[in-house]
Amino acid sequence: MTSSGMACTHGGSTILLDPKSAAGDVNFVSHAHMDHLPDRAGGVVLASESTRQLAALRGRDLGECVSHVDGLRMYDSGHILGSTGLLAGDTFYTGDICTRDRGFLRGARVPRCRTLVTECTFGLPEFRFPPVAEVCSRVDELVSMMYARGVPVILMGYELGKAQTLSQLFAHWAPMYYHDSVKRINDMHRAAGVPLKPAPGHTEAQKAGLLDRKPWVMISPMMPARSRFVAEMRQYGAVTISFSGWAASGRFPYSRGADHFMPLSDHCDFDELVGMVERSGAEQVYTIHGFVSEFAEHLRGLGISARPLEPAGPAG
Numbered sequence: 001m002t003s004s005g006m007a008c009t010h011g012g013s014t015i016l017l018d019p020k021s022a023a024g025d026v027n028f029v030s031h032a033h034m035d036h037l038p039d040r041a042g043g044v045v046l047a048s049e050s051t052r053q054l055a056a057l058r059g060r061d062l063g064e065c066v067s068h069v070d071g072l073r074m075y076d077s078g079h080i081l082g083s084t085g086l087l088a089g090d091t092f093y094t095g096d097i098c099t100r101d102r103g104f105l106r107g108a109r110v111p112r113c114r115t116l117v118t119e120c121t122f123g124l125p126e127f128r129f130p131p132v133a134e135v136c137s138r139v140d141e142l143v144s145m146m147y148a149r150g151v152p153v154i155l156m157g158y159e160l161g162k163a164q165t166l167s168q169l170f171a172h173w174a175p176m177y178y179h180d181s182v183k184r185i186n187d188m189h190r191a192a193g194v195p196l197k198p199a200p201g202h203t204e205a206q207k208a209g210l211l212d213r214k215p216w217v218m219i220s221p222m223m224p225a226r227s228r229f230v231a232e233m234r235q236y237g238a239v240t241i242s243f244s245g246w247a248a249s250g251r252f253p254y255s256r257g258a259d260h261f262m263p264l265s266d267h268c269d270f271d272e273l274v275g276m277v278e279r280s281g282a283e284q285v286y287t288i289h290g291f292v293s294e295f296a297e298h299l300r301g302l303g304i305s306a307r308p309l310e311p312a313g314p315a316g
């Protein structure tokens with residue numbers, strides 16, 4: 001760790017990993033979720049082209065951005081469009097990672113490495129997600145029931161990543177609308193070649209009176225039950241289904257007040273995390289983000305040297 005966050009050195013250069021301030025020789029940005037984007041551009045940023053474009057769409061200019069640096073290799077991390085992990089020498093940093101296929105996203109395949117720095121958002125055994133196909137059929141059943149009663153349905157998920165996966169997995173429902181913020185990101189995905197169905201944004205649909213013709217399905221970001229948007233949609237009688245990995249555990253109740261919850265995540269579940277660590281062949285694992293102590297302890301129980309990456313001390 002450094003004052004700028006996580007760092008590793010390779011070939012005499014300092015590589016900062018998802019830094020808040022891009023002040024290293026090379027500043028690796030794994031993906032375009034806000035908590036992984038630098039507040040300030042500075043030095044050379046290493047990121048995929050999709051990450052650069054998505055960051056710009058979200059108002060963050062990555063400055064001098066390259067998609068290749070000699071000696072460093074990016075691997076698709078299967079988390080969202082353009083997300084990558086980084087192999088520097090024999091150290092692999094996962095960024096946010098998902099190893100299961102979901103719609104247009106292919107599950108990550110991690111490289112063999114000696115040292116692994118891994119996220120563990122869902123690093124507790126109670127987070128075991130059902131197959132994506134099972135979640136889809138449960139949702140389709142629910143939407144069918146609502147359609148039979150003329151009730152519109154809003155599918156909610158994080159606006160970058162989950163919302164695009166939902167747009168694709170449930171594209172067979174019609175008519176389909178997107179919340180304006182989801183439409184903007186979906187349009188960028190379509191420009192990048194992701195086959196998402198074109199659909200009107202909610203403001204346009206509302207103005208044209210399309211929402212009065214029920215039922216319909218809309219894809220929206222996670223919105224609190226008390227938000228203006230949800231209140232407006234309630235006037236059409238809409239019910240909400242939210243999608244998150246947290247729905248897999250009863251201990252972490254989802255508090256945003258959606259009518260239904262479905263376990264669908266852009267991260268590895270517990271078994272997938274363990275499998276990913278084992279396949280990497282890493283001799284030393286550092287855990288970051290999430291249940292860092294519990295997951296490291298579990299790995300030690302499997303005979304793998306592991307500990308949380310602490311705010312101070314050697315980063316390996």
Ligand SMILES: [Zn+2]
Binds near residue numbers: 031033079096
């Ligand atoms: Zn993320």
